[in-house]
Structure formats: structure tokens, C-alpha cells
Amino acid sequence: MTSGPAPGLHQWVLExxxxxxxxxxVASRLDFSRTGAATLIAxxxxxxxxxxxxxxxxxxxxxxxxxxxxxxxxxxVIAEEIxxxxxxxxxxxxxxDKPAGMVVHPAPGNWTGTLVNAxxxxxQSLSNEGGTGRExxxxxxxxxxxxLLLVAKTDRAHRWLGxxxxxxxxxxxxxxxxxxxxxxxxxxxxxxxxxxxxxxxRMAIVNTGKAAKTDFVRLARFDSADLLRAHLHTGRxxxxxxxxxxxxxxxxxxxxxxxxxxRRLVALPPKRHFLHAAWLIFPHPxxxxxxxxxxPLPADLRKALDAVAGEPLEYPxxxxxxxxxxxxx
Numbered sequence: 442m443t444s445g446p447a448p449g450l451h452q453w454v455l456e457x458x459x460x461x462x463x464x465x466x467v468a469s470r471l472d473f474s475r476t477g478a479a480t481l482i483a484x485x486x487x488x489x490x491x492x493x494x495x496x497x498x499x500x501x502x503x504x505x506x507x508x509x510x511x512x513x514x515x516x517x518v519i520a521e522e523i524x525x526x527x528x529x530x531x532x533x534x535x536x537x538d539k540p541a542g543m544v545v546h547p548a549p550g551n552w553t554g555t556l557v558n559a560x561x562x563x564x565q566s567l568s569n570e571g572g573t574g575r576e577x578x579x580x581x582x583x584x585x586x587x588x589l590l591l592v593a594k595t596d597r598a599h600r601w602l603g604x605x606x607x608x609x610x611x612x613x614x615x616x617x618x619x620x621x622x623x624x625x626x627x628x629x630x631x632x633x634x635x636x637x638x639x640x641x642x643r644m645a646i647v648n649t650g651k652a653a654k655t656d657f658v659r660l661a662r663f664d665s666a667d668l669l670r671a672h673l674h675t676g677r678x679x680x681x682x683x684x685x686x687x688x689x690x691x692x693x694x695x696x697x698x699x700x701x702x703x704r705r706l707v708a709l710p711p712k713r714h715f716l717h718a719a720w721l722i723f724p725h726p727x728x729x730x731x732x733x734x735x736x737p738l739p740a741d742l743r744k745a746l747d748a749v750a751g752e753p754l755e756y757p758x759x760x761x762x763x764x765x766x767x768x769x770x
Contacts, residue, residue, distance in 0.1 A: 449509075449510060452506065452507045455500050455502055457648075461500075462497055463478075469647055472635060473636070479496045482496045486510070486511070488507045516574060519561075520561035522559075525560070526540070528734055534591060536721060537560075537592060538588065539590050546581070547574045565594065568598065570596050586714070588615070588719055589736050612720070616671075618669070619667050619669055620691055623667055628656075628657045629656050630655050630685075633648060634647065634677040654674035655671055657669050657671055657685070658670045663750055665749070666749050667690070670770065686698035694714035746759055
């Protein structure tokens with residue numbers, strides 16, 4: 442899932458102004474913090490119809506806005522010996538089963554202890570296509586989301602897999618438990634997502650945000666919650682969590698989007714939410730052959746699912762039992 446705009450020139454014509462300030466508009470449109478947007482404006486990297494304006498300026502309908510995002514300043518990434526569950530690997534790519542609590546790449550507040558630090562600690566080659574600090578990273582998982590994550594070892598593999606991801610040839614399926622019950626066994630949520638203008642640490646449904654689409658299939662209905670399979674068509678930050686919250690059924694344990702209540706009733710540890718990247722299917726970057734990988738529910742989520750069900754689920758793999766891996770769903 443994304444975390445900020447890519448370096449380079451971003452341009453668009455404002456279809457409907459809404460009277461929003463320029464700094465808020467840029468922040469919302471490009472998934473940027475308001476402070477970061479204000480800095481770009483102050484340094485002349487934002488123009489409206491070719492002219493520099495103040496952060497407080499309010500663009501009008503039809504105005505052309507251009508934002509030049511500079512490349513991030515290089516910061517050394519420390520190689521750290523952190524255990525990783527590598528479930529598949531060859532000379533082109535690898536797949537990690539990321540634990541909950543691990544951040545994918547270094548960023549303010551998390552310069553060490555990330556997946557990238559751990560990958561570098563293995564002493565292997567990684568693609569440089571993502572830039573410093575994001576070596577090998579093709580897509581991301583939220584800190585408290587566990588599961589399968591694909592990493593590119595070479596620049597060629599990164600470009601090939603990146604194109605496959607954009608063309609939706611890489612299939613990512615997530616297991617989620619949401620509070621309450623969906624209106625039907627199949628629900629598609631297609632709502633644009635951007636930074637919440639009232640809280641920059643959250644994402645929200647915003648009309649001027651980036652297009653986002655998620656398919657949900659109910660696999661089991663329990664007394665107070667549903668077990669779901671989520672299929673991402675796009676990869677926006679917090680997409681599954683925001684989309685479920687937007688229809689009134691937040692992810693179980695999600696403190697950020699309203700699903701944290703009742704955590705103790707379902708035996709979830711602090712800060713953990715019930716979201717797991719359980720199924721990954723991708724074409725091999727060299728041969729094109731299909732690689733299919735599965736990640737069983739980790740112990741904390743299995744315990745929570747038992748609590749939601751009201752009884753121990755005596756299945757070797759509860760996801761398999763409930764049809765998570767069925768291709769005709």
C-alpha cells in the first residue's frame with residue numbers, strides 16, 4: 442500500500458474547487474502531510490496556472506495545479522540481523538511472511554527495525570528501483586497487518602513485477618474479520634481514498650482522493666462478526682480498513698478506524714487488528730510461471746477467530762475450511 446507521492450511532476454485540473462486552501466488541496470490530492478505540502482508551496486514547487494501562490498490561496502474550478510516532488514534525501518539504511526520468515530526465494534525475488542508489529546521500510550519514527558533493515562541484514566542483493574530505504578519493496582503492508590509480501594532482488598525483476606502489479610496480474614487476498622454483518626455475501630466498495638484533512642495520521646473517503654476498489658466475500662457469519670476475504674484492485678494506504686469502516690463494519694481490533702472496541706472479548710493483543718495477507722499469486726519475473734503461496738493465520742489471529750466463533754475451531758487451517766482459497770469465489 443502506498444505512503445506518499447512519488448518524486449516528479451504531478452499535474453491536474455481542478456474539476457470542483459470547494460473553496461479549499463492550496464496546502465490542504467495538495468496534501469489531500471497527493472497523500473501528503475499538510476506541513477509537507479506547505480513546504481513545497483513555500484519553496485516554489487507548487488504553481489497554479491503557472492504562478493506561485495501562498496498556502497492560503499484558494500484555487501478555483503478549472504485551475505491547473507502543478508506540484509514538483511523532489512527525490513527524498515538519502516539516509517543510510519542500517520543492516521540489522523532480524524529474523525525473517527522467508528517462505529519462497531530464488532535469485533530474482535523472495536516472499537516474506539511479515540509479522541504484525543514490523544514496519545516495511547524506514548521512515549520518520551521508524552528508522553530501524555524495519556523489514557528493509559532486516560533484508561539488508563541478510564547480506565543479499567536488493568532492487569534499487571524503489572530508492573534508498575525502499576530497496577526491493579514492490580508493495581507494502583500496514584505495521585499491524587501480517588502476511589505475505591513480495592520483494593524484488595534485481596532491478597529487472599522489480600520493473601517486471603511492478604508492471605505485473607499495475608496490470609493486476611499479481612493477486613493478493615486478505616483474511617479479515619469485521620464487526621457486524623455485511624448486507625450480502627458479496628460486497629464491492631469503490632470509494633476514493635486520501636489523507637483525512639482533519640487528522641493527518643488517518644486516511645479517509647475523500648471525493649478528490651485516489652480511486653480505490655475492494656471486493657469482499659463473506660466466508661462465515663458469526664454472532665457479532667463476519668470472516669471475510671478481501672481482494673484489492675488498487676493499493677491505497679489502509680484501503681481495506683478504510684473501506685470496511687466506510688460501510689459501518691470496521692476491522693476487528695482496528696483502533697484507528699473504530700474497530701478497537703471489544704478487543705478483550707476476542708482475545709486480541711494490544712494494537713493488533715484482524716487483517717492478514719494470506720494468499721499471494723504472482724507470475725515469476727523470469728519464466729512467467731505461476732507462483733502460489735499461502736500463509737496460515739498466525740497464532741494470535743487463530744485464537745481471536747476461536748473467540749469470535751464462540752468455540753475452538755478444530756481445523757488444521759480454518760481459512761481452507763471456510764473456502765478462503767477457492768478460485769471460484
